[in-house]
């Protein structure tokens with residue numbers, strides 16, 4: 001629900017924790033069901049936004065921390081370091097641990113580096129799966145964790161059953177900075193899907209054009225229309241820096257863009273598990289630096305042209 005106050009807030013929240021801590025379950029509760037489709041496939045792309053939740057007039061944007069999402073036997077230093085790449089820019093960080101497992105090696109590894117990585121951002125501790133332990137265990141765990149790191153707040157939650165989730169969400173809403181909403185509210189539910197679809201097209205383009213336009217294009221999903229027959233109509237705009245780039249993108253008789261469109265459509269369709277109609281348009285946007293900033297605000301790294 002939104003209210004009419006102009007005091008909006010918007011900010012990025014990084015949810016970190018070991019694989020299986022319950023991050024996806026929590027996200028689904030806070031953001032909505034659609035995210036669940038994305039969550040387990042998102043690693044294949046560079047899109048970093050996992051979902052956006054509204055709480056009153058606050059827009060809470062959850063960013064991905066890839067290193068910690070990959071299911072592995074145990075966390076090592078490299079994984080933890082990778083995870084911080086998402087958390088480092090966040091306005092608020094939430095460390096999620098499992099009540100019944102306590103302070104594992106993985107949690108220790110995160111705690112070791114947390115201080116260096118989060119800067120001034122408030123860090124909350126969310127002890128999840130409280131349905132699995134006695135209250136006395138929780139109190140001891142809270143004490144031990146807070147002795148290791150000065151968490152701004154500690155929440156005891158069950159992401160699955162919903163206990164404590166509202167309190168955490170309300171706290172997040174008041175902890176992110178004041179400022180205008182970053183995403184239109186009618187796009188929030190589709191946002192991760194829109195971004196992933198745009199990334200897929202961009203990837204096909206950079207693969208195809210490699211040397212010619214290495215870092216000089218961005219793709220945005222402008223339209224997303226679910227059709228009654230179960231298919232999706234997706235409109236994307238490919239932004240280039242100069243008019244001269246348009247011709248390179250189109251190729252002879254539009255061949256390049258046609259091939260790219262076909263490959264992208266196939267991949268998006270496979271990802272969504274449904275039929276996709278993809279429409280691509282090329283436009284010039286000369287303010288490249290502005291563009292770069294905008295892109296990185298969305299959690300995407302478009303200069304990474306590997």
Ligand SMILES: Nc1nc2c(ncn2[C@@H]2O[C@H](COP(=O)(O)OP(=O)(O)OP(=O)(O)O)[C@@H](O)[C@H]2O)c(=O)[nH]1
Pocket residue numbers: 017018019020021022023024025026068069070071128129130131132157158159160161
């Ligand atoms: N008992 C209990 N189980 C929970 C709770 N929250 C999550 N789970 C379970 O824990 C398991 C892992 O949850 P996920 O949400 O997939 O965990 P994750 O941190 O996203 O895991 P990765 O995607 O591997 O990083 C699932 O089987 C959930 O059903 C909870 O509050 N209580």
